[in-house]
Amino acid sequence: MAESRSKFEQIRIEKLxxxxxxxxxxWGQRFPDRTPIAELIPLAPEEKGTTTETxxxxxxxxxxxRDSGKVYFIDLHDKxxxxxLFIGKNQVGADWxxxxxxxxxxxxxVDGKIGRTKTGEPTxxxxxxxxxxxxxxxxxxxxxxxxxxxxxxxxxxxxxxQNKEVLERFETRANIIRRMREFLNxxxxxxxxxxxxxxxxxxAAARPFVTHHNALDIDLYLRIAPELYLKRLLVAGxxxxxEIARVFRNExxxxxHNPEFTMMELYEAYxxxxxxMELTESLVVNLVDSLGKGRVLPWGEKTIDFxxxxxxxxxxxxxxxxxxxGLGDADGLRRVATERxxxxxxxxxxxxxxxxxxxxxxxxxxxxxxxxxxxxxxxxLTKRKAGMPQIAERFELYVxxxxxxxxxxxxxxxxxxxxxxxxxxxGLSEEDSMAKMDRDFVLxxxxxxxxxxxxxxxxxxxxxxxxxxxxxxxxIIFPLLKPKPIRTSAEGDEQGDEAEAKxxx
Numbered sequence: 001m002a003e004s005r006s007k008f009e010q011i012r013i014e015k016l017x018x019x020x021x022x023x024x025x026x027w028g029q030r031f032p033d034r035t036p037i038a039e040l041i042p043l044a045p046e047e048k049g050t051t052t053e054t055x056x057x058x059x060x061x062x063x064x065x066r067d068s069g070k071v072y073f074i075d076l077h078d079k080x081x082x083x084x085l086f087i088g089k090n091q092v093g094a095d096w097x098x099x100x101x102x103x104x105x106x107x108x109x110v111d112g113k114i115g116r117t118k119t120g121e122p123t124x125x126x127x128x129x130x131x132x133x134x135x136x137x138x139x140x141x142x143x144x145x146x147x148x149x150x151x152x153x154x155x156x157x158x159x160x161x162q163n164k165e166v167l168e169r170f171e172t173r174a175n176i177i178r179r180m181r182e183f184l185n186x187x188x189x190x191x192x193x194x195x196x197x198x199x200x201x202x203x204a205a206a207r208p209f210v211t212h213h214n215a216l217d218i219d220l221y222l223r224i225a226p227e228l229y230l231k232r233l234l235v236a237g238x239x240x241x242x243e244i245a246r247v248f249r250n251e252x253x254x255x256x257h258n259p260e261f262t263m264m265e266l267y268e269a270y271x272x273x274x275x276x277m278e279l280t281e282s283l284v285v286n287l288v289d290s291l292g293k294g295r296v297l298p299w300g301e302k303t304i305d306f307x308x309x310x311x312x313x314x315x316x317x318x319x320x321x322x323x324x325x326g327l328g329d330a331d332g333l334r335r336v337a338t339e340r341x342x343x344x345x346x347x348x349x350x351x352x353x354x355x356x357x358x359x360x361x362x363x364x365x366x367x368x369x370x371x372x373x374x375x376x377x378x379x380x381l382t383k384r385k386a387g388m389p390q391i392a393e394r395f396e397l398y399v400x401x402x403x404x405x406x407x408x409x410x411x412x413x414x415x416x417x418x419x420x421x422x423x424x425x426x427g428l429s430e431e432d433s434m435a436k437m438d439r440d441f442v443l444x445x446x447x448x449x450x451x452x453x454x455x456x457x458x459x460x461x462x463x464x465x466x467x468x469x470x471x472x473x474x475x476i477i478f479p480l481l482k483p484k485p486i487r488t489s490a491e492g493d494e495q496g497d498e499a500e501a502k503x504x505x
Contacts, residue, residue, distance in 0.1 A: 008138035015101040016134045024098065028132035031109045034059045038080035043114045044122035051115030051125055058083070058124070059109035059132060061161065062102065072099055076108070076124075079167065084123045085110060095129040105161070107133035154484070156477055170477055172291070173463045177244060179290045180264060180459075183283050189240040189266060194229035196222060196246065202438045203227030203381075206249040209259075222248035227381070227454070228441045230267050231410065235449045242266035244459065255471045256402055259480050262459040267410065271453035272383075273393045276407035277370055280397060280455060281308050284368070284462070291466060298468050302366075304399055310368040312395075318361045318371065319353060327353055327375055327390070350375035365398035380420040382408040383451075399465055407455040414445035 005013070019026045034057050045052050063082075064075035074085040089096045091112075102108065109130035117123050140162065152159035160167045181191065199218065201208035203225030211220050226245045233241045244264050253259065268275060288295055288306045295307045316326045325332035330349035337344050337352050340359065344352050353375060365371065372395040376384050379392035393409035411417055421437045463475040473479040 006138060009136050012103055012134070012136045012138075015103065016136070019098065019101050019131060019134060022098065024131050026131060026134035028107065028109075028130070031059055031130060031132060033057055034109060036080040037076065037078045037083045040083055040114055040124070041081065041122050044116050045114075046116075048116050048120045049118040051113050054114050055111065056114050056124060057109070057111050059107065059130075062104055062106050062108060063161075065102065065104055067099070072102075074102075074108075076110070084117070084121050085112075085126050086117070086123050087126045087129065091125060091127055092129055098129060098131065101134075102131075103135065105135045105137075105139045106131070107135070150481075153473055153479060154481055169467045169469065169474065172467050173475060175290070176287055176463055176466060177262075177459065179287055180244070180283065183286050184242050184266065187240065187279075189242045189268075190238055192230070192233060192238070192241055192243055194223075194226045194243055194245070198223050198229075200436050200438045202441065204249075207251055209248050209250045224249050225263070225456070226265050227456075228438055230265060231449060231452075231454070232441065232444045234267050234269055234410075234452055235444045235447050239269035239450070240266070253480065256461060256464075258460065258472050258476055261472070261476070263456050264459055265454070265456040267452050267454045269450040269452050272409040272451065273372070273395055273407050273453055276453040276455045277312070277372075277395060279453075280370075280405050280407065280457070281310055281368075283457075287462070287466065297466065299400060299465060300468065300470055302400060304465060305367045310370060310397075312370045312372055314373050315357065315371055315375070316373065318365075319357060322361050322364070323356060348377060350377040354378055362398060362403075363401040366400055368397060368399050368404075370395045370397055379408065380424045381411055381417070383411045383413075402461060402465075403458070404461055404465070405455060405457045407453065410449070410452040410454045412445060412449040412451060414442050417445055418442045 016026045037058055037060060040056055040058060043052070043054055043056065058076070058078070060076040060078035062074055063077045064073075066073045070089045072085070072087040074087065076083055076085050087096075087099065087110075092099075109132050110124055110126045111128040111130075112124045112126040115123055115125055140158065156166075160170070185191070197211065197213075197220040199220060201221040201224050203223075204227070206224040208221040208224050211222065212218070213220050223245070225247055226243050230241055230243060242264065243266075244262065246260060247263050248260050250259060251257065266279075268279070285295070285306055285308055288297065291297075296303050296305045298304075320326040323336050325336050327350070330352075333349050333352045333356065334344045337356055340356070342352070342355055342359070347355075373385065373391045374382075374394040374396075376382070376390050376392040379394050382392040382394045385391040385393050395405075395407050396403050397405035397407075411420075418437075421442070425437060460472050460475045464470065464472060467475060469475050
């Protein structure tokens with residue numbers, strides 16, 4: 001085991017043993033009553049080169065360290081900020097003997113007095129040092145830091161330690177989800193939890209992940225959507241219900257897709273897709289306002305204007321504007337698709353239309369736009385438009401060509417639902433996991449589901465737009481990556497285990 005350790009790790013283990021020999025626990029103990037670093041800065045006196053009698057206690061990670069002989073200067077960081085430590089031999093007494101055993105990225109606690117150096121740097125003049133965790137791994141190269149993007153994804157903790165903006169992005173994500181809950185709870189929605197493992201993969205057209213339950217000897221599927229269970233709760237009398245759910249789809253990985261992602265899905269009895277448009281717009285604008293940066297946000301070199309009201313555009317109108325051909329013109333759709341290199345053989349005209357829509361229309365949908373009234377054949381869970389059975393009351397919300405939300409006026413006719421399920425599943429092999437009808441859901445509908453609107457929002461994509469991120473991996477703390485041998489960000493760094501903190505004397 002020891003043979004696999006780097007020379008840097010071996011040096012740190014030697015220091016760890018020295019701490020143990022001195023009677024110090026290198027893994028630390030409870031450290032109560034610490035103050036976040038950001039709250040200490042205002043306590044520093046205004047006058048340079050002075051120290052107050054205010055005693056403070058804080059803890060954090062060493063991100064810079066310099067030994068000048070009789071004084072150590074340390075940059076100590078916690079989640080809230082950074083402060084300089086002045087550790088003098090005369091001030092810390094016996095703790096001075098511990099100092100040679102400290103390294104970059106060690107976690108320490110300190111007691112001392114707050115002051116300013118001669119250059120005006122807020123500084124804790126330390127009187128007591130507490131070893132809280134001795135780190136063994138060598139940190140990234142001291143000036144450039146970790147720059148290998150793949151390593152930063154695989155070892156996200158390094159990325160978050162080094163790059164404050166990454167930590168802040170995930171704090172923002174957490175606040176967005178918290179604010180989302182507050183908004184929905186304020187509208188009398190009830191948050192619920194539905195099964196993650198399901199006997200039938202339903203609620204969306206996607207390939208599921210398959211697992212097996214040994215005790216029951218049955219195959220189960222990680223859910224691709226919580227939809228059918230949430231609708232059962234509408235039948236049960238829960239008139240406004242939502243879930244912030246982890247869902248799983250055994251499909252591709254790209255800038256906007258991860259096999260495991262977070263969806264907020266809700267249903268409102270006695271509503272429809274118009275109700276859902278109002279709710280979606282109000283919810284997202286509320287989240288934008290919570291950021292405190294105005295309603296026009298940057299997104300790379302572009303901007304997003306979230307100011308309501310948002311545009312509404314019919315699916316058919318967008319096709320005609322872009323291609324000069326629309327729904328119902330099967331020959332025209334096939335001709336345009338063939339001209340654009342798409343295959344049409346054996347495909348329903350609505351499927352051809354949707355492939356054209358995805359390849360030509362989506363990219364032009366920039367600021368928030370509700371695309372409404374989809375081909376009914378593509379929407380087996382959606383109520384048809386009155387007097388227009390070929391059109392489904394469905395919308396998708398697009399921002400800069402990216403689908404952000406999907407909503408329906410929910411189909412609550414059990415006879416039509418059963419027929420649509422049967423039609424959708426016709427021709428699929430028995431081995432296909434989607435070739436199973438959720439008959440219990442149909443039975444639930446027969447007990448009476450109220451007219452309703454339903455909505456799903458991709459939380460990861462929403463966070464992409466609200467945090468100026470351009471890949472879904474930047475908004476999922478631990479995105480799925482193909483396993484590879486462990487390689488540290490410091491591998492190959494031969495510059496030693498020192499880093500200078502510029503002393504602000």
